[in-house]
Amino acid sequence: MRLWSALVLSFFVCVLVCNEAHANEGALGVFRSEMETLKQMVQGLQSQVGELTSTVKSQNEVIQKQSLKIEALERVKELTPQQATAQPIPVGAPRTAGIMGFNPDIGLVGDVEAKLTQNKADEKGNNTIALKELELNLAQVVDPFSRLDAVISFNDSLENQNVSIEEGYYTRWGLPLGFLGQIGKFRSKVGKQNLLHLDQLDTVDYPLVVKDFFGEEGLASSGARLQNMIPNPWDIPIEITGEILRGNNGNSFSGISRRPIFNSHAKTYFDVSQDANVELGWTTLFGDENPPITIINSTGSAVSYTRPEGQDRYGVKVFGGDMTFNWFLPEGRKLKWQNEIYFQDRTSRTHANSRPWGFYSLLDFRLSQRFSAGVRFDYLEPLNVQGQDHHTIGISPYLVFWQSEFADFRLQYSRLDFASDREKSDNALFLKANFLIGAHKHPVQ
Amino acid sequence: MNSKKIFFLFLGLLFLSLHLATDLWAVQKIKIVTTTSTLANITKEIAYDKVDVYSIASPKQNIHFYAPTPRNVLKVKKAEVLVHQGLDLEAWRGPLLNAAGNPRFLGEGNFSIDVSKGISLLEVPTSLSRAEGDIHLYGNPHYVVDPENAKIMATNISEGLAKAFPQDADYFRKNAEAFNRKLDEKIKDWLGRMASYKGTPIVTYHRSWSYFVERFGFVIVGEVEPKPGIPPTAKHIAELAKVMKEKSVKVIIKESFQENSTPKKIAHETGAQVVTLAQAVGETKEARDYISMMEQNIQLLEQALSAKKGI
Numbered sequence: 001m002r003l004w005s006a007l008v009l010s011f012f013v014c015v016l017v018c019n020e021a022h023a024n025e026g027a028l029g030v031f032r033s034e035m036e037t038l039k040q041m042v043q044g045l046q047s048q049v050g051e052l053t054s055t056v057k058s059q060n061e062v063i064q065k066q067s068l069k070i071e072a073l074e075r076v077k078e079l080t081p082q083q084a085t086a087q088p089i090p091v092g093a094p095r096t097a098g099i100m101g102f103n104p105d106i107g108l109v110g111d112v113e114a115k116l117t118q119n120k121a122d123e124k125g126n127n128t129i130a131l132k133e134l135e136l137n138l139a140q141v142v143d144p145f146s147r148l149d150a151v152i153s154f155n156d157s158l159e160n161q162n163v164s165i166e167e168g169y170y171t172r173w174g175l176p177l178g179f180l181g182q183i184g185k186f187r188s189k190v191g192k193q194n195l196l197h198l199d200q201l202d203t204v205d206y207p208l209v210v211k212d213f214f215g216e217e218g219l220a221s222s223g224a225r226l227q228n229m230i231p232n233p234w235d236i237p238i239e240i241t242g243e244i245l246r247g248n249n250g251n252s253f254s255g256i257s258r259r260p261i262f263n264s265h266a267k268t269y270f271d272v273s274q275d276a277n278v279e280l281g282w283t284t285l286f287g288d289e290n291p292p293i294t295i296i297n298s299t300g301s302a303v304s305y306t307r308p309e310g311q312d313r314y315g316v317k318v319f320g321g322d323m324t325f326n327w328f329l330p331e332g333r334k335l336k337w338q339n340e341i342y343f344q345d346r347t348s349r350t351h352a353n354s355r356p357w358g359f360y361s362l363l364d365f366r367l368s369q370r371f372s373a374g375v376r377f378d379y380l381e382p383l384n385v386q387g388q389d390h391h392t393i394g395i396s397p398y399l400v401f402w403q404s405e406f407a408d409f410r411l412q413y414s415r416l417d418f419a420s421d422r423e424k425s426d427n428a429l430f431l432k433a434n435f436l437i438g439a440h441k442h443p444v445q
Numbered sequence: 446m447n448s449k450k451i452f453f454l455f456l457g458l459l460f461l462s463l464h465l466a467t468d469l470w471a472v473q474k475i476k477i478v479t480t481t482s483t484l485a486n487i488t489k490e491i492a493y494d495k496v497d498v499y500s501i502a503s504p505k506q507n508i509h510f511y512a513p514t515p516r517n518v519l520k521v522k523k524a525e526v527l528v529h530q531g532l533d534l535e536a537w538r539g540p541l542l543n544a545a546g547n548p549r550f551l552g553e554g555n556f557s558i559d560v561s562k563g564i565s566l567l568e569v570p571t572s573l574s575r576a577e578g579d580i581h582l583y584g585n586p587h588y589v590v591d592p593e594n595a596k597i598m599a600t601n602i603s604e605g606l607a608k609a610f611p612q613d614a615d616y617f618r619k620n621a622e623a624f625n626r627k628l629d630e631k632i633k634d635w636l637g638r639m640a641s642y643k644g645t646p647i648v649t650y651h652r653s654w655s656y657f658v659e660r661f662g663f664v665i666v667g668e669v670e671p672k673p674g675i676p677p678t679a680k681h682i683a684e685l686a687k688v689m690k691e692k693s694v695k696v697i698i699k700e701s702f703q704e705n706s707t708p709k710k711i712a713h714e715t716g717a718q719v720v721t722l723a724q725a726v727g728e729t730k731e732a733r734d735y736i737s738m739m740e741q742n743i744q745l746l747e748q749a750l751s752a753k754k755g756i
Contacts, residue, residue: 141551144548144551145548147543171543171546173546173547173548173551174546174547174548177460177461178522178546180546229515229518229519229522230460231460231523235516235519235520235523237514237515237516237518237519239515239518267515268515269514269515269516271516274503274505275503275505277514279514279515328503328505328506330505330701330702331701331702331703331704331705332506332507332702332703332704368676368704369676369704370676402676404575404578404579404674404675404676405510405579405674406575406579437575441536441537441539441540442540443540443543443544444512444513444517444518444537444540444541444543444544
């Protein structure tokens with residue numbers, strides 16, 4: 001009986017224990033499930049926090065970028081109120097609306113020269129200041145095949161105030177065999193400096209030989225020009241130019257001739273190195289002689305030549321050679337050495353000298369963005385001085401101050417020892433200002 | 446027939462035969478002339494062996510003031526395609542085209558490719574006055590130094606070539622896409638390397654780094670030139686040095702063709718460093734192509750900025 005009671009009691013104890021264990025297991029399961037739910041909630045929250053963090057980060061970047069832009073814009077506004085960044089306009093869109101967009105490019109170049117000189121024979125005034133030239137440049141494409149360029153000059157010299165057409169020529173591209181044609185009035189393709197306008201020169205004036213042979217401002221004449229590059233399989237640039245010019249231009253040629261002046265020019269070019277190049281050119285001109293003139297001979301007396309037989313047909317032959325060396329140095333500096341030589345073969349004696357010749361050598365050094373300096377040496381056996389060993393020698397050092405691309409000031413000293421015994425040596429000091437407004441592009445020479 | 450006539454007839458025949466010989470002699474490649482060396486490099490990446498590319502302006506000279514040579518005239522005269530940077534960067538482009546007289550490049554024809562199309566321009570002037578210096582009519586044209594713009598340029602070149610030579614259109618487009626993919630990878634790398642320098646104030650010599658600065662997040666606080674194209678004055682240099690000290694500017698960026706003396710003087714006074722970066726392929730020895738040019742620019746800036754940061 002006691003054993004039976006013990007067994008029943010043990011059974012009940014076991015049942016109770018088992019029930020308790022079962023109850024604990026259920027609670028544990030619930031706890032686990034709750035834990036899982038909580039874990040998922042934490043993960044969800046973590047992911048939300050991550051997203052928020054990245055959003056804040058990207059917003060911070062945007063804010064930083066905007067701050068940079070605002071700072072930059074404020075700076076631009078401070079420095080250049082006219083030039084705050086604006087909405088981009090369509091690239092290449094004309095800025096002038098309507099029919100005005102077809103107006104030609106217009107530029108105005110001013111050239112004021114002050115001069116101190118010892119030369120008492122100077123008719124233009126010894127010590128003077130003058131607006132030497134005001135050049136109006138007009139250029140525009142005419143149609144898909146051609147363009148028109150014009151340079152009109154207003155002069156304020158002592159003798160007369162006038163307006164002259166310096167250049168006015170029509171260019172036609174795409175002629176047979178690749179020729180380019182020009183008609184009108186243009187600066188003749190003679191050497192290098194003759195092609196340039198006064199404001200484009202390194203010095204304040206043209207070289208003596210150019211002035212003596214072709215006039216105070218070089219040879220510019222009405223006529224026609226054909227130009228081309230000689231094609232060759234080696235791609236050597238050889239440019240040839242032929243011109244027919246009105247015959248009454250230049251000091252060397254007749255003032256009354258009805259026959260034209262013929263000019264031919266050839267040039268080639270080669271690279272000496274990556275930073276240096278050389279250009280070589282050759283000019284030949286044929287024209288009529290000048291009419292009779294009064295000249296001063298070597299003894300200082302005036303002599304008049306009268307030719308009974310009229311003009312010589314193509315009695316003047318001018319030959320010239322030019323060489324330009326360019327060397328591009330680091331930091332925007334540049335050295336240029338330019339030389340031109342001309343000599344004449346004249347069949348008559350309308351000018352005193354039947355074999356005039358001359359040359360110049362110019363060294364120009366661009367020292368910096370602001371300054372350049374150079375010197376030109378001139379040698380000339382002029383047209384109007386007779387006799388051997390009579391030559392004019394000139395030396396002209398100069399300094400240029402480049403205020404900007406559009407305004408510069410030149411100081412030049414020139415010493416001239418004249419060929420004529422009558423004229424004393426001259427010392428001259430020039431101060432010249434060039435300034436330009438509007439559109440002004442120099443043609444490729 | 447007299448001797449003069451014979452001479453001129455001989456000259457005429459010689460010219461004609463040279464003309465014909467040149468055409469026969471020429472290798473059958475598309476003759477392309479580009480205004481800059483950078484454009485020449487990108488064009489080669491797109492057209493490879495199908496083209497013969499000649500670049501006009503020397504990368505070692507200021508692009509604004511380049512003077513075209515007779516060789517340039519000849520090359521433009523003979524070219525089939527002209528690739529240029531558009532806007533008014535190459536002020537000499539018009540006179541060069543006039544001298545060459547190649548009718549293919551007049552107007553907006555198929556053979557003249559303007560790579561600036563589609564580029565968002567910065568610093569577009571709201572009014573035009575030279576009182577602001579040598580400003581540009583259409584906006585800042587120095588967009589090449591933003592590599593994202595190089596991708597637009599490459600696409601413009603490939604589309605331009607595809608239009609002119611439709612038979613090779615797929616070839617040009619495929620190569621442009623490959624070039625742009627290469628650039629994408631590099632841009633990611635460059636942006637990553639420059640990220641820690643965002644907001645760093647810098648000074649440049651000329652206003653030619655605006656696109657680069659915009660891309661990499663620097664801030665330009667001044668230029669050595671008082672206004673674009675105007676040489677620095679003593680007064681401006683003093684003012685700039687003051688601003689640089691106030692804003693702790695540590696880097697002055699210049700190009701190889703700009704003078705060293707003024708930036709060095711300012712750097713000496715302010716403790717900044719002068720860094721010469723390239724704007725064009727070939728401007729420096731390391732800038733062999735567009736990607737190496739930009740890589741070199743990033744590397745030099747990284748070195749300068751990390752040195753100043755003391756990394």
